[in-house]
Amino acid sequence: xxxxxKLYDAAMRLPIVALTLYFLGREILxxxxxIATHPYFGGxxxxxxxxxxxxxxxxxxVVLASLHASRYRPVGKHSTWKPKITAIVGAFLTFALLLxxxxxxxxxxxxxxxxxxxxxxxxxxxxxxxxxxxLSIMPEARKxxxxxxxxxxxxxxxxxxxxxxxxxxxxxxxxxxxxLLLVHxxxxxxxxxxxxxxxxGTFPDYAEYKRHSCRLIPGVY
Amino acid sequence: xxxxxxxxxxxxIVLAVTAMLTAAAIEFLPGTxxxxxxxxxxxxxxxxxxxxxxxxDVPRCERSVxxxxxxxxASCPACKYVERCARGxxxxxxxxxxxxxxxxxxxxxxxxxxxxxxTAKTPELALGVCQMVAEQTAAQAADNxxxxxxxxTSR
Numbered sequence: 308x309x310x311x312x313k314l315y316d317a318a319m320r321l322p323i324v325a326l327t328l329y330f331l332g333r334e335i336l337x338x339x340x341x342i343a344t345h346p347y348f349g350g351x352x353x354x355x356x357x358x359x360x361x362x363x364x365x366x367x368x369v370v371l372a373s374l375h376a377s378r379y380r381p382v383g384k385h386s387t388w389k390p391k392i393t394a395i396v397g398a399f400l401t402f403a404l405l406l407x408x409x410x411x412x413x414x415x416x417x418x419x420x421x422x423x424x425x426x427x428x429x430x431x432x433x434x435x436x437x438x439x440x441x442l443s444i445m446p447e448a449r450k451x452x453x454x455x456x457x458x459x460x461x462x463x464x465x466x467x468x469x470x471x472x473x474x475x476x477x478x479x480x481x482x483x484x485x486x487l488l489l490v491h492x493x494x495x496x497x498x499x500x501x502x503x504x505x506x507x508g509t510f511p512d513y514a515e516y517k518r519h520s521c522r523l524i525p526g527v528y
Numbered sequence: 529x530x531x532x533x534x535x536x537x538x539x540x541i542v543l544a545v546t547a548m549l550t551a552a553a554i555e556f557l558p559g560t561x562x563x564x565x566x567x568x569x570x571x572x573x574x575x576x577x578x579x580x581x582x583x584x585d586v587p588r589c590e591r592s593v594x595x596x597x598x599x600x601x602a603s604c605p606a607c608k609y610v611e612r613c614a615r616g617x618x619x620x621x622x623x624x625x626x627x628x629x630x631x632x633x634x635x636x637x638x639x640x641x642x643x644x645x646x647t648a649k650t651p652e653l654a655l656g657v658c659q660m661v662a663e664q665t666a667a668q669a670a671d672n673x674x675x676x677x678x679x680x681t682s683r
Contacts, residue, residue, distance in 0.1 A: 336584070339557050343557075345581070346622075358550055421546075429538050432538055
């Protein structure tokens with residue numbers, strides 16, 4: 308890769324990394340506000356659960372930012388705007404959820420939220436350890452990975468992200484959040500369509516791999 | 529370390545990081561907050577310290593201080609006042625905001641956002657003032673109602 312290509316690649320990652328870092332900062336300020344209105348003096352388990360759920364959002368955003376900062380350059384991608392816009396909207400709707408007003412603290416919902424986000428974070432890192440740096444926001448082909456979690460599921464990273472997104476949702480629990488979540492799911496499915504399209508066009512082995520794997524949830528979808 | 533072995537210890541790493549960050553938030557974030565403090569002394573030497581939950585910036589804290597001081601000043605124009613925004617909580621203020629027993633009578637709202645401590649020439653006088661203030665706020669909404677706690681009782 309030439310210096311110019313490296314610079315272009317870095318510039319292409321910058322917006323998503325910057326946006327993730329913006330929401331990371333926003334979440335940290337939010338936690339500061341939470342601590343301000345509820346200083347902790349020990350033994351307050353419901354508050355600890357709420358705080359842990361907020362910290363788990365920070366951890367997931369750090370995971371996301373790290374993943375996007377270290378991805379490979381694509382070897383194949385769509386030339387039209389439609390898949391790119393689908394990808395951007397799908398990815399950014401997760402962040403849009405964080406702009407909504409949060410529901411009040413609730414030990415059960417917040418505990419469940421923390422659990423899902425942490426499972427999503429662990430699963431994301433686990434998938435990426437297998438994926439290497441073939442990660443992207445846009446439907447792009449970097450290299451065909453069919454080992455580890457990819458052996459049975461074609462989009463395990465989406466599955467991990469959706470588990471975490473569901474965890475985000477539990478901190479909001481409003482009809483606006485439901486609406487955002489549904490639209491986000493729709494765009495994520497469209498992203499998978501485009502990704503499979505580009506991977507099938509780039510890697511001849513993809514059709515065979517597709518026959519022996521499920522898209523997201525084994526036995527269901 | 530291979531990706532396979534890293535994957536195995538990943539849940540433990542993420543849990544440890546979560547616990548550490550949660551503890552760090554509790555330990556260090558209050559040091560970056562501003563806590564409204566209003567102290568006043570009446571002509572007959574009754575000293576009241578009012579402490580509220582924190583604000584994330586100075587202007588908000590100053591607004592909160594003015595609001596609290598303004599309402600007290602209206603009822604006691606002859607009192608001497610000290611109003612300030614304390615950055616972080618020192619050991620004394622931390623104890624006042626907590627539910628630990630205090631050496632003097634204290635008042636707090638149900639949600640704990642506002643706490644007052646009362647000292648006077650005699651402990652009986654301090655407790656009397658504490659109970660009187662609690663009675664004065666008895667008719668207010670639950671969040672503004674102050675409950676009096678005698679010295680050395682859990683709150």
